[in-house]
Amino acid sequence: MLPVKIGKEVYFIGIRDWDRELFDALIPLPNGTSYNSYVIKGKNKTALIDTVDPQKWVVFSNSLKNFKDIDYVISNHAEQDHSGSIGFVLEKYPKAKVVTNSKCRDFLRDHLHIPGDRFMVIKDGEELELGEKTLKFIFTPWVHWPETMCTYLKEDQILFSCDLFGSHLATGNMYSDDKKISEPLKRYFAEIMLPFSANVGANMKKVDEYPLSLIAPGHGPLHRDINHIFELYEDWTENSPKHKVLLMYVSMHKSTEILASKLEQALYMRNIPVEVVNLEKGDLGKLAEELVDSATVVLGVPTVLASPHPKAAYAAYLANMLRPPVKYFGIIGSYGWGGKSLEIISALVSNLKAEVLKPVMVRGLATEKDFKEIEKLADIIKAKHDELKLKKVKTAAAEK
Ligand code: FEO
Secondary structure: OOOEEEEOOEEEOOEEEOOOOEEOOOEEOOOOEEEOOEEEEOOOOEEEEOOOOHHHHHHHHHHHOOOOOOOEEEOOOOOHHHHOOHHHHHHHOOOOEEEEOHHHHHHHHHHHOOOHHHEEEOOOOOEEEOOOOEEEEEEOOOOOOOOOEEEEEOOOOEEEEEOOOOOOOOOOOOEOOOHHHHHHHHHHHHHHOHHHHHHHHHHHHHHOOOOOOEEEEOOOOEEOOHHHHHHHHHHHHOOOOEEEEEEEEOOOOOHHHHHHHHHHHHHHHOOOOEEEEEOOOOOHHHHHHHHOOEEEEEEEOOEEOOEEOHHHHHHHHHHHHHOOOOOEEEEEEEEOOOOOHHHHHHHHOOOOOOEEOOOEEEEOOOOHHHHHHHHHHHHHHHHHHHHHOOEOOOOHHHHO
């Protein structure tokens, strides 16, 4: 593959992986992903910014043939999708040094067994001269892992942001000159940065101090519309959920589904946007994306073997792990003769700083009396949302 020029002596040599279905054996990738890597040729030295997942080394090494020398391998993040090919690169370029922070060096030694004498450790704000090209290292911890950093190319005003501003997209154009990028970006943010949204917000302010003409992330398209990308991230990191409900449920014999359907209708009639995810076949990425800014989450949970259905428990565990800024949490569901679904689910969401609403748990198939409880639940959600004066969600039409 030929390198693609993205600036004067700056090249994109990333690999698109359209076949990959899961990331971290967890995150569904409906559009595959890409591992973006870049080369900067200074007058004196050449730097490679990040590498690719080791599964793609053969294709990547072919692109590297276009560069006789690599003096520095900049490692912005130790996770293998960016760093997994560093060992191969060091074999190919025996004089190359890995330039990174001390935390990342330690991770690379632990996870990839990169020898200690191959590192050049830099500090926050330190610069590296390549000859008429200057790299500045900006530490941005917890933009996924604690060692994450960005690299800024001063002369060209390009920010190599690694996971920050990334998206799992192996399709479409090299540049995100289209507002449709907001959904893949949000999904990506939700999947790996939501628990650290305060850190991400602080780091955004840090990188915002630099003039930017291009953001070159480690996944997905590159961004020229810097303001749009920053506006999106500001929205997601401000921890201010919107006037909408995420209703996630699983159902074995339709009893819980009937309750979920009744609640969806009741919310709709009260003009409350609601996103429904059937956990039996639903997309966990979509679920994560909705957690970013839903003020209320309702979990529909059937009881099986006296416990919550494992798929409902899994969703509760995932929501708890992502620590979204949810304000209210509701539980609805059906049981046969008893069980501990309520207690178990409540314990699973202990990280959520949400008010738990009165549950609607029904023995067997719902009756008119139960439907009235669902209507009451919808009334409570509406009253709570009105009280907080939550921002309205932008419609898809407004995004275009
Ligand atoms: Fe794209 Fe955290 O790795």
